[in-house]
Amino acid sequence: MGCYRIQLVAIVSFMLLLPNTQGWGEEGHAIVCKIAQARLSTAAAEAVKKLLPKSANNDLSSKCSWADNVRVVFPWSSPLHFADTPDNVCKYKDTRDCLDHKTGTKGRCVVAAITNYTNQLLDYGSETKSKYNLTQSLLFLSHFMGDIHQPLHCGFVSDRGGNDITVHWYKRKQNLHHVWDSSIIETELERFYDDLDDFVDAIQKNITKVWADEVEEWENCSNDDTSCPVPYASESAKDACKWAYEGATEDSVLEDDYFFSRFPIVNLRLAQGGVRLAATLNRIFDTQFAMSV
Numbered sequence: 001m002g003c004y005r006i007q008l009v010a011i012v013s014f015m016l017l018l019p020n021t022q023g024w025g026e027e028g029h030a031i032v033c034k035i036a037q038a039r040l041s042t043a044a045a046e047a048v049k050k051l052l053p054k055s056a057n058n059d060l061s062s063k064c065s066w067a068d069n070v071r072v073v074f075p076w077s078s079p080l081h082f083a084d085t086p087d088n089v090c091k092y093k094d095t096r097d098c099l100d101h102k103t104g105t106k107g108r109c110v111v112a113a114i115t116n117y118t119n120q121l122l123d124y125g126s127e128t129k130s131k132y133n134l135t136q137s138l139l140f141l142s143h144f145m146g147d148i149h150q151p152l153h154c155g156f157v158s159d160r161g162g163n164d165i166t167v168h169w170y171k172r173k174q175n176l177h178h179v180w181d182s183s184i185i186e187t188e189l190e191r192f193y194d195d196l197d198d199f200v201d202a203i204q205k206n207i208t209k210v211w212a213d214e215v216e217e218w219e220n221c222s223n224d225d226t227s228c229p230v231p232y233a234s235e236s237a238k239d240a241c242k243w244a245y246e247g248a249t250e251d252s253v254l255e256d257d258y259f260f261s262r263f264p265i266v267n268l269r270l271a272q273g274g275v276r277l278a279a280t281l282n283r284i285f286d287t288q289f290a291m292s293v
Ligand SMILES: *[C@@H]1O[C@H](CO)[C@@H](O)[C@H](O)[C@H]1NC(C)=O
Pocket: 076, 080, 107, 108, 109, 112, 113, 114, 116, 117, 132
């Protein structure tokens, strides 16, 4: 009896320690936000500083997982972290895929959420007080811009973006979604970098050197829109098929072959997430600034 009880307590405590399975892990989100904050224009940096809670010490990355932490108190926000697609179509289609799969309500997915919180932030600095809490708008936008770049956030509905596929990450039992949220990043940190900032530095170097010619295209938003999340979801849906699901069926053992071919994709998506978050915030707050001058 007593033995079972201890086991149960141990299992429950362990579950509470497990990272949330609906977004890059803490590290992935922090990386995206560190990359973004370093690229803000003067006006955007100023606005972000004003909007962040005092406890953040003007460090956006410290609040980038806030949206995961409030999923219990804001249950309506759960479907806003992803946009899964039908199996094996490998394409995102807004009219078909942006919905809360539990209730069937349309327009409840990460793509719509990015547009929603971008629009709310456009109220910043206007004379009439926004009806939204713009601190929350900033924290949601910063988090969702990370999520939409995690390929398995645009994975298949039937396996819940890889959450229902059990694999082995080296020796350890893990679900495929978590491998992409956290395990690949953690293994990179263990093997290649001293700490998170060292990892961020390496990505930033590649943004200015290896990817320099592509960055303008990443930032680009057609039709003068302030944010354009649809192509980001399409890229993720494609990467989910090509890289995440490929070779990772139920009970697969994922080791060096998988790790070495996939970590460059993870790094690219973290870089794009950071660059695009900065570009979006710059468009939001530079517009505001221009209007108030
Ligand atoms: C838009 O933001 C508001 C305020 O947080 C929230 O109530 C609503 O559910 C959001 N909708 C979407 C699609 O993000």
